[in-house]
Amino acid sequence: MTKAEFCFGNILFGTFGLVLTTCGVALMWEYMEDWAGGIEGGFDNPGSSEYGNFHVLFMLFAFFLPFAIGAASFRLFTFVDRSIAKIFHAVFNTIGLGGAIAGFYIEYDTIEINGYDHFNSAHTYMGLLTLALYLFQWISGLVLFAICIPFKGTVMSAIKKGWLPIHRLIGQALFLFLSVTIVLGMMMKFVYTGFMADPDQFRLSNIVMSYFVVGVCTYGTYLITGIFQRKEKSQASTASSAAYVETNDAFSPDTTVKI
Numbered sequence: 001m002t003k004a005e006f007c008f009g010n011i012l013f014g015t016f017g018l019v020l021t022t023c024g025v026a027l028m029w030e031y032m033e034d035w036a037g038g039i040e041g042g043f044d045n046p047g048s049s050e051y052g053n054f055h056v057l058f059m060l061f062a063f064f065l066p067f068a069i070g071a072a073s074f075r076l077f078t079f080v081d082r083s084i085a086k087i088f089h090a091v092f093n094t095i096g097l098g099g100a101i102a103g104f105y106i107e108y109d110t111i112e113i114n115g116y117d118h119f120n121s122a123h124t125y126m127g128l129l130t131l132a133l134y135l136f137q138w139i140s141g142l143v144l145f146a147i148c149i150p151f152k153g154t155v156m157s158a159i160k161k162g163w164l165p166i167h168r169l170i171g172q173a174l175f176l177f178l179s180v181t182i183v184l185g186m187m188m189k190f191v192y193t194g195f196m197a198d199p200d201q202f203r204l205s206n207i208v209m210s211y212f213v214v215g216v217c218t219y220g221t222y223l224i225t226g227i228f229q230r231k232e233k234s235q236a237s238t239a240s241s242a243a244y245v246e247t248n249d250a251f252s253p254d255t256t257v258k259i
């Protein structure tokens with residue numbers, strides 16, 4: 001397979017996964033609007049379920065989706081220079097961090113206003129772990145990739161190179177954690193809105209979750225298979241592949257070599 005064919009297939013597969021995932025997220029939101037009260041008047045009535053639904057809105061559209069796109073910036077935005085793809089990566093992840101903080105604040109506030117207990121379910125434990133890891137990832141990314149730019153070619157640069165595989169691994173784990181947290185959160189919402197008593201809602205919830213699960217499995221495979229591509233390339237370390245590595249395109253799925 002030629003490099004161009006490989007990259008085209010890779011982008012096609014990733015785009016397919018992202019489209020399916022986005023359909024799943026859109027269906028979840030449709031459910032929130034039609035069955036769980038939506039967000040109308042939420043900010044006028046803090047503590048209401050409409051106010052709490054902003055947690056879902058922020059987590060899905062301002063955290064999960066920007067994170068999912070940002071995670072694959074170097075492979076999706078092959079039409080721009082690698083340095084621009086790096087800016088996309090930082091911008092999408094910064095939007096994601098803002099969305100995560102806003103989503104967390106809203107739910108914490110809702111629980112506080114209603115006098116419920118904090119952190120008492122699988123979703124809330126998983127959510128907390130995800131948020132802590134994401135914050136760590138964002139801060140370490142900022143420190144190592146942005147602040148160290150002037151130190152190119154020094155010890156800092158070696159640390160950066162060494163950290164990159166860990167950064168990727170944490171990013172891949174985060175995608176998994178986020179997907180599981182979302183599934184757990186939706187399951188909780190289905191229970192809260194009473195799907196057990198309503199067969200129509202039960203069928204609907206299955207369809208909603210199927211789209212999302214198939215989407216994140218596809219997109220997750222796309223993100224995680226980067227590991228296998230990388231191994232293949234380092235094994236076949238020929239003069240021509242070395243030349244390929246040195247290009248400054250965002251084209252390469254191998255993000256370990258150029259930082």
Ligand code: HEM
Pocket residue numbers: 055056059060063064104107108109111116117118119120121123124126127128130131178179181182183185186187188189
């Ligand atoms: C990946 C994104 C998400 C993260 C990181 C996350 C995180 C959290 C955290 C940390 C809490 C606990 C707040 C507290 O106890 O003070 C929470 C609560 C909650 N979340 Fe999420 N969440 C996410 C997505 C969702 C989604 C998609 C739903 C779907 C409806 C959802 C529904 C809920 C509900 C209903 C609660 C309240 C739990 C309770 O009453 O015990 N979350 N979330």
